[in-house]
Amino acid sequence: MKIDYKINNKITSEEVIMIFKSVGWNKNPEDILDAFKNSYYVTAYHNNKLVAFARAITDGNYYTSIFDVIVEPQYQKNGIAKNMMKMLLREFKGTYFFLSYTEGNREFYEKCGFEDLPTGMWMDREKSFNLDIDNL
Template sequence: MSIEYQINNKVSAFQIIDVFNSVGWNKETKDILSAFQNSYYITAYDQDHLVGFARAISDNYYYTGIFDVITRPEYQNQGIARTMVKHLIEQFSGTYFFLTYTEGNREFYKKCGFSDNNRAMWIPKKTD
């Protein structure tokens, strides 16, 4: 199986949400496209089928945040997410990288080169 990667390509809200849903994440359709369009993102395709993505927000100088790293379950453990994260790290090399991880994914990010920083803080998104 040959996976192709694209950068900031045209992708629909439906396709994005379908990938979120494949791993059990319910994201609001509303505003998902602008979230991607306001980011730098990499997508992974098996022919025309969107099988994963990862996105970054960077000032291109000091700081880069990495978000929404997902590979569809049936495509996992083939190196797709690591390829995408590696690309983001190369694209914004020279900046600090930060992210938050969901339970069970710390080891994956360690394999991508991340280490723990016990001085990070956050304010979770408000839900109405």
């Protein structure tokens, strides 16, 4: 299967939302493109159709975080996600990389060279929205 990979290319919110939907994730069409534009992203195409993407947010020198690594179900298990991860790892080689994974995907990231982080914390989006910051 011939897959074409691109970097920070022109994408539409419709095609991006379709990929999210294909794996059961809902994203807001109003702001999803802003999130991509503020990221470094890799896209994968089969016959000019977007079938996968992955994105990173980085300071370019020290820290890189990876988000939204998604391959449309019918294209999974063809090495597409690993190829996209390799592109991100190459581009930001020498930085610390961070990511969080969803249930069942730990092994995929392990195969991409990642290790468990013994010390790490996070706050989810809803909590940060509702957090009473003044009274922390």
